[in-house]
Amino acid sequence: MKRFDSGSKPRFRFMEGRYGADALGRFLSVSGCVIMLLAVIFRSVWNGILSNLFVSLALLCLILCYGRVLSRNISARQKENDRYLQKEHAVYDWFALKRDCFVQRRDYAFFRCPGCGRTVRVPKGKGRIRITCRHCGFSFEKKT
Numbered sequence: 001m002k003r004f005d006s007g008s009k010p011r012f013r014f015m016e017g018r019y020g021a022d023a024l025g026r027f028l029s030v031s032g033c034v035i036m037l038l039a040v041i042f043r044s045v046w047n048g049i050l051s052n053l054f055v056s057l058a059l060l061c062l063i064l065c066y067g068r069v070l071s072r073n074i075s076a077r078q079k080e081n082d083r084y085l086q087k088e089h090a091v092y093d094w095f096a097l098k099r100d101c102f103v104q105r106r107d108y109a110f111f112r113c114p115g116c117g118r119t120v121r122v123p124k125g126k127g128r129i130r131i132t133c134r135h136c137g138f139s140f141e142k143k144t
Ligand SMILES: [Zn+2]
Pocket: 113, 114, 115, 116, 117, 118, 133, 134, 135, 136, 137, 138
């Protein structure tokens, strides 16, 4: 004989067909908490105007976060999350590039390719050389 657990059923049904949490949701909830903390730290700046601004921004983040969690339009939320993940990757890549440039700064010079805008790495101390970008093939001269 199968018994129904009526105590926990409604809770599960409430989330049925709803989107739930994802990377963008976590980012929004963490941002909301951090901004709320800033509101507390800056509560005496500009007669509390800055603090009020932070509280409003934090509430916006949290409302967006829970609105997305409870949303039934799953495909739209997935697209938002994909766009967010692309931006997050771009930020991580940028920091990784800056770190690499810093670590290798003694042996290599880094230039931005005028053709495609990507960073090109060449050995240092070779004088004026012609650099050919390996991404787009654009050629330019630089002093290393
Ligand atoms: Zn290029």
